[in-house]
Amino acid sequence: MNHLMRQLAPISDTSWELLDDEARERLSGALAARRLVDFHGPRGWEHACVNLGRTKALQAAPCDGVSGRQRQVQPLVELRADFSISLEELRDNDRGAFDADLEPLDKAARQIAIAENVAVFHGWAEAGIAGIAEASVVGAQPLGGSAEEYPRSVARAVESLREVGVDGPYGLALGPDEYTRVIETAEHGGYPLFDHLAKILAGPIVWAPGVKGAVVLSLRGGDFLFESGQDLAVGYSHHDADAVHLYLEESFSFVVATPEAAAPLSS
Amino acid sequence: MGFDQYHEPPEELSAETRTFARLCASLEEESQAIGWYQQRLAVEPDPEARAIMEDAQGEEFKHFAMDLEFLLRRTPRWRQIAEGVLFQEGDIVEHGEAAEAASEGGEEDGGSSTDGSLGIGSLKEVAR
Numbered sequence: 001m002n003h004l005m006r007q008l009a010p011i012s013d014t015s016w017e018l019l020d021d022e023a024r025e026r027l028s029g030a031l032a033a034r035r036l037v038d039f040h041g042p043r044g045w046e047h048a049c050v051n052l053g054r055t056k057a058l059q060a061a062p063c064d065g066v067s068g069r070q071r072q073v074q075p076l077v078e079l080r081a082d083f084s085i086s087l088e089e090l091r092d093n094d095r096g097a098f099d100a101d102l103e104p105l106d107k108a109a110r111q112i113a114i115a116e117n118v119a120v121f122h123g124w125a126e127a128g129i130a131g132i133a134e135a136s137v138v139g140a141q142p143l144g145g146s147a148e149e150y151p152r153s154v155a156r157a158v159e160s161l162r163e164v165g166v167d168g169p170y171g172l173a174l175g176p177d178e179y180t181r182v183i184e185t186a187e188h189g190g191y192p193l194f195d196h197l198a199k200i201l202a203g204p205i206v207w208a209p210g211v212k213g214a215v216v217l218s219l220r221g222g223d224f225l226f227e228s229g230q231d232l233a234v235g236y237s238h239h240d241a242d243a244v245h246l247y248l249e250e251s252f253s254f255v256v257a258t259p260e261a262a263a264p265l266s267s
Numbered sequence: 268m269g270f271d272q273y274h275e276p277p278e279e280l281s282a283e284t285r286t287f288a289r290l291c292a293s294l295e296e297e298s299q300a301i302g303w304y305q306q307r308l309a310v311e312p313d314p315e316a317r318a319i320m321e322d323a324q325g326e327e328f329k330h331f332a333m334d335l336e337f338l339l340r341r342t343p344r345w346r347q348i349a350e351g352v353l354f355q356e357g358d359i360v361e362h363g364e365a366a367e368a369a370s371e372g373g374e375e376d377g378g379s380s381t382d383g384s385l386g387i388g389s390l391k392e393v394a395r
Contacts, residue, residue: 031390231385
């Protein structure tokens with residue numbers, strides 16, 4: 001048994017499968033950052049930091065005649081979203097019910113996915129994570145007030161990346177409102193805006209809950225590094241007569257290696 | 268150029284499965300090349316030619332390892348069984364049987380991969 005303590009939960013194999021499948025399905029759709037940045041790992045729950053390959057000179061040494069340097073690392077953060085599931089619902093699932101109420105799990109999955117997206121795209125100062133948009137050396141340009149303006153804004157963003165030598169393909173992370181506008185819009189002649197943007201980017205357009213506005217970034221690799229310790233998992237906390245209290249958890253850190261490889265677009 | 272790595276109609280396969288199939292085909296090709304170099308080395312008397320072949324075979328070892336690691340990362344159960352067999356001292360068959368049994372009917376941790384995680388990992392290849 002590992003730190004997730006799943007074996008201690010009053011949950012059958014069938015219901016664990018239900019919970020894991022539901023979590024996986026809900027998370028996969030919302031984890032926008034993982035569709036656009038390099039994913040390293042998972043390296044395990046014990047993994048504690050990202051090696052930055054840099055050192056800091058130490059002023060004092062234990063004795064004369066030597067000098068010291070300290071390795072610089074970025075600690076991983078643990079992200080956790082608690083939720084509770086009715087034991088009655090799980091028992092009914094074991095009996096063959098096909099409509100178990102997993103709303104609390106769905107909500108937790110959405111929250112932790114948003115948190116991961118926000119950390120990657122907009123940063124998490126207390127955790128020492130600089131987000132892609134904030135780290136970008138390209139100042140945020142307006143995305144445009146209406147969807148018809150998006151192709152020009154995205155094309156400019158792509159051009160700004162090319163100008164500094166950042167090759168494609170490029171991806172586009174769009175906040176939920178902006179994404180909805182894109183898929184609802186057809187340009188003159190009925191050509192879907194989504195397809196027009198995809199042609200400009202030569203890469204994916206990703207629905208990114210938690211993202212404010214949009215971010216165009218290179219997918220060539222090596223620019224944005226997501227390091228996973230424990231990948232997302234469902235763990236067991238405790239239970240009472242009515243409900244089992246679980247959580248979604250992961251450990252990770254994120255490093256922007258090439259700040260010029262992304263161009264944020266403000267809404 | 269053929270598309271022999273697909274056993275089913277490619278248009279019916281997801282992008283993820285097509286990538287998986289490509290890497291499976293690549294793994295097969297690398298292991299085949301390793302076997303060929305092994306045979307050539309067994310019969311080649313020229314030291315200079317042998318040195319080149321040994322270097323080339325080393326490349327194939329690397330390619331095979333990278334292909335395998337990719338596939339294991341994308342396939343939690345395969346990874347779990349592999350972890351029970353690879354780099355273990357003792358009887359290979361026994362380890363294999365034990366690892367396969369552990370992977371069936373729910374994992375030891377009650378999870379869906381060896382670390383109990385959901386096995387989501389990277390989603391970069393399946394975007395759009």
